Amino acid sequence: MPDAWQTNATLERIAARIDAARSIVVLTHVKPDGDAVGGTLALVRAIAASRRTSPSGVACPAEAWYTGPMPLFFNAVSRQTKTRAFGATDELPAFNPELVVIVDTGSWSQLDNLADWVRPRADRTIVIDHHRNGDPDTASMRFIDTTAAAVCQTLGALCARLTGVKSPAQLDESIAEPLYLGLATDTGWFKHSNVTPAVMRLAADLIEAGVAHERLYQIVEQRDRPARLRLMARALASLEFTMNGVCAIMSLRQSDFDETGAAPQDVGGFVDIPKCVEQVLVSCLLTEMGPAHAPVTKISMRSKGGPDLIDVNAVTNKLGGGGHTQAAGARLSCSIEEAKRRMLEAFE
Ligand code: 5GP
Numbered sequence: 001m002p003d004a005w006q007t008n009a010t011l012e013r014i015a016a017r018i019d020a021a022r023s024i025v026v027l028t029h030v031k032p033d034g035d036a037v038g039g040t041l042a043l044v045r046a047i048a049a050s051r052r053t054s055p056s057g058v059a060c061p062a063e064a065w066y067t068g069p070m071p072l073f074f075n076a077v078s079r080q081t082k083t084r085a086f087g088a089t090d091e092l093p094a095f096n097p098e099l100v101v102i103v104d105t106g107s108w109s110q111l112d113n114l115a116d117w118v119r120p121r122a123d124r125t126i127v128i129d130h131h132r133n134g135d136p137d138t139a140s141m142r143f144i145d146t147t148a149a150a151v152c153q154t155l156g157a158l159c160a161r162l163t164g165v166k167s168p169a170q171l172d173e174s175i176a177e178p179l180y181l182g183l184a185t186d187t188g189w190f191k192h193s194n195v196t197p198a199v200m201r202l203a204a205d206l207i208e209a210g211v212a213h214e215r216l217y218q219i220v221e222q223r224d225r226p227a228r229l230r231l232m233a234r235a236l237a238s239l240e241f242t243m244n245g246v247c248a249i250m251s252l253r254q255s256d257f258d259e260t261g262a263a264p265q266d267v268g269g270f271v272d273i274p275k276c277v278e279q280v281l282v283s284c285l286l287t288e289m290g291p292a293h294a295p296v297t298k299i300s301m302r303s304k305g306g307p308d309l310i311d312v313n314a315v316t317n318k319l320g321g322g323g324h325t326q327a328a329g330a331r332l333s334c335s336i337e338e339a340k341r342r343m344l345e346a347f348e
């Protein structure tokens with residue numbers, strides 16, 4: 001029977017495997033977001049803390065590796081944790097850790113240049129994820145909970161287990177903070193449909209553990225550069241409505257970035273803005289990437305909840321992408337115009 005994208009290991013077995021490993025590299029998807037950064041930092045810190053408290057006292061050489069542009073808040077949350085960031089064209093070290101743990105994705109396309117490094121090491125790789133789609137051959141051990149709002153929700157339980165505390169409320173603040181970061185950002189600061197009683201209980205536990213949540217909000221949401229607002233003006237100027245006003249589409253070209261001085265990470269959250277229009281059920285942002293001779297268009301999609309919900313995971317699946325019902329994306333190797341045409345076809 002072919003392997004399927006589903007859980008094949010318990011958190012207990014995963015914790016035991018982590019406990020036994022003498023060297024661990026923790027990875028996540030390209031262009032890491034709050035959940036990806038939070039999940040990787042929390043896990044590396046929990047592993048380090050578990051080794052300090054274990055009888056052997058062996059220091060754990062666990063570190064987090066990233067690829068692609070890092071979010072602006074990264075330096076404000078990474079503290080002394082061992083991390084490395086690679087560029088999109090960098091070759092990765094030949095290093096062979098005993099264990100690789102990938103969080104917040106399990107799809108080759110989301111790993112970019114990390115994929116070639118993971119492929120020969122998949123038999124010693126664990127994936128912990130909450131996405132509905134992924135490639136089972138990325139990891140021999142998988143824990144996939146699609147009901148989790150954030151991978152940090154699952155990691156809250158794993159970090160508690162690794163560090164030997166009964167509740168996430170007893171986690172060290174340095175582990176609780178990144179977990180809260182992931183939980184808060186993947187739920188839109190606790191307002192998306194994925195917020196459940198369990199999410200709120202975990203958030204409460206993490207605040208009890210000492211998370212300075214208001215400071216975290218400032219670090220993540222209130223640190224824009226003026227260039228981001230100039231780019232936002234460009235995105236809004238490009239706004240068009242199709243499908244009888246149900247679908248909002250914005251486009252950003254390389255020239256918009258050049259002329260406003262904005263960077264790719266400045267677009268975060270833009271795709272959500274048109275949802276404030278009453279008739280809009282789905283909002284799309286097309287971003288031109290790559291050189292003019294080999295254009296790549298990144299598509300981001302968000303949909304509003306309710307009886308007329310549009311499943312953007314299904315739409316982006318047709319384009320070779322994926323994600324969640326209300327937040328998904330795809331990358332097409334073509335111009336914005338061609339990508340828009342194919343995207344509208346996928347809505348049919
Ligand atoms: P964003 O629009 O913020 O980049 O991504 C929204 C969601 O869709 C995320 O959960 C992300 O994992 C998923 N996603 C974005 N782009 C892709 C893609 O090219 N392939 C797949 N499989 N998922 C994507």
Ligand code: MN
Binds near residue numbers: 035036104150
């Ligand atoms: Mn996530």
